[in-house]
Amino acid sequence: MVLRVKFRKYGRVRFIGHLDVMRFFQKANRRAGLDMAYTAGFSPHQIMSFAAPLGVGLESNGEYMDIQVNSLTSCMDVRNRLNGVSVPGIEVVSVKILPKDAGNAMASVAAASYTVRFREGREPDFLRETPMEQALERFLCKDSIRIVKETKKSVRQVDLKPGIYRLTWDGEALHMLVDASSGGNIKPVQVLEALLSDYQEKLKENALWVTREDTFARVEGEGEQRFQPLDGIGMDDGQYAASQAREREKEGNFG
């Protein structure tokens, strides 16, 4: 069965890169004594999948990994065991059992929400003349928000506009919900760079303090209802027990 593990990452471990977080959990799963499922072959690997990679230096309250286990004590027990062998700053929030037909964490990712603050003294200069609310209104009214995306292989223009689902300011921080799918992933820093470029400004060095709040999958629905946190589909211990009872009942009816 597959478990969806939601965890937070904060403090100094922000500087641990995505691949090393994967390595961390491979070892943590062993230390925790989880009954992991492995791939076949000469060098077997734990069967696991991570949702959207988080950039180095970013905090998160909503990271996800799926792990496949052969047996399970309880979700609560897995959570406690993992936290018992973790380090400060990597904290498992919840563990849920995925229904059989659920896609893996990586493939399910559609969006992510972020809180973005400016580090002290690194706020954009335009704020001295233009309030952020006004700047955002103008920004979001544009037909397109074009930026140049540079990868190792190519340099191309992309339009951020369709991928920005929400962008607000609460007087201290920006809150955004943006595309995080593998095809259209938007980084908060790209949004901010685009915003500042309207004022012929560049972001100051290491200007942003970014927290990913949650990671979302796409479901039926309109507007923001289209998105549901990745653990929205899992079952906790109680829900799982109830579903098992229902199954037994069904079987009983047939028998």
Place this chain on the structure above:
Amino acid sequence: MSDRLALSDDILMKIEKPERYIGHEVNSVMKNLRNVAVRFAMCFPDVYEIGMSHLGIQILYDMFNAMEDVWCERVYSPWVDLDAVMRREGIPLFALESQDPIKSFDFLGITIQYEMCYTNILEILELAGIPLTAVERGEDCPIVIGGGPCSYNPEPLAEFFDLFYIGEGETRYGELLDLYKRCRGEGVGRVEFLRRAARIPGIYAPRFYEAVYRSDGTLDSFAPTEEGIPATVRKEVEMDVTHTSYPRKPVVPFIKVTQDRVVLEIQRGCIRGCRFCQAGQLYRPVRERDVEMLKEYALAMLENTGHEEISLSSLSSSDYSRLPELIDFLIEECRDRKINISLPSLRIDAFSLDVMEKVQDVRKSSLTFAPEAGSQRLRNVINKGLTREDILRGAAMAFEGGWTRVKLYFMLGLPTETEDDIRGIAELSNEIAATFFDRVPKEKRTNGKVQVVASTSFFVPKPFTPFQWAKQCTKEEFIEKAYFTKRAISEQLNQKSIKYNWHEADASVLEGVLARGDRRLSKVLLRLHEMGCLYDAWGEYFDNDKWMDAFSQCGLDPDFYIRERALDELFPWDFIDCGVTREFLLREWHKALREEVSENCRQKCQGCGAGRFGGGICFQDRPRDGGASSDSGPR
């Protein structure tokens, strides 16, 4: 626990692999400063990934932190990118656990594993804000203490260290730290502490010794300058390697380091007595750990780290008497846990091939032989008891078992080496390739072909080996030998199946200069440090021209240090008693020149002197002579 980091976010975001500097790895030890009397910073003067892979540090880290009032933390050389930032911004070097400046510690322990890290040691001191030379340091500085294999000739570094610990750390550190606490309680100053420390066995305090040189540059005398300071320092040995410190919970780095696995040290020392090998002499006598202890620790360490691989460590694992039992146990336990077993330093024979077939993917792995010399004659000189027949038989078995890749390790520039010996390297490589085509029928050749990789390193004579008297080749001689080898290989019938690699020659020469160097070389090291030399163990940062300039500016000639030494010459390291006697080494040097081999410790005791430690292999039953005899063994 405070989450304060010594480096700002701005810096951490800019440098490579910030994880090297944040600490907080699984199993790293945090302590409450209120309960800590002695703070010990343990340093490996190279980058984190190398330093974290070193077993010795993990052992000492565990040992110190088991002491209630001692907190041992780790520090490594900042990589060149951070080094530049720290220098520019005046950020003091800090320890990973507390992130506190090194200068505020009581001790800075530096393990010295190879000569080419000496420039990094000076950089560590400088970044820490500790005066480079020991005599300049005041009461506000940590005691800088060195250890590790290079401390068996500490002289080139003598000026920079307050103390050296000669030998295995398990035995005397408790005593040394107790003395430190006592001295602090009595209000006794730094110099008096060092003076008293110098009387602890195994502790060498360079400032209380003076070296006098002759006009030809050789040592005339080397003696203590004060009453009560011992004239010789005997190495410390942990004789009970079973009931001693060994980490059950080694630190697990976030990033992938060189040794990303559980390491189980099965024994100390080596019975073989290869004449070029310093470790084989320094760590005598051989002491095996109890197999039950190893089994228990293996499981505990796997559980506590979550590593997916375990590796056995020793100079020659095949010589561990309970190896089959241990391996069977590991294979059994690791199968269900999906843990890989890696078995370095196994002699290739039916047993090891059988084991390797069980634990690794034959098609992907390669076999390693270390004949070290190309001809039987030269292998006799170096006392490497591996014959051409052994190698060809092993290779044939391996090829039949499906292996197609063989790695061969040789040395160039060994004493008495001739062109025939070098040609032997090419011929042996060729014969191995030929064995493949002989033994494996066409339809059974897994990858269709065989790959033999022959690598040569350059021989560097080391203190406390029978070759400590030998001449080392110059850079030009080394390079010529490498070309000769390359040509000889290209003339072989199967040359297409043979790949040849050789090491840098420049660095090998300098390694030899420092290995057999004296106190005067500290001037050169200081000069190199001023010139900005750093990470000289890394080919891309090593700059031979700077080294040559530094030598000439200091009026010293590298060639002086690589010359053949007179039989009665006083060596800078002679004041250290490493157990093995000078008479034994000289006897072996003469036997080498006569091309005579010596039996290993298990076959027949050679009376090397290490018997006086009173244990280990020297007192075990042998098939024939029944233990070290009274006149040749323990003295």
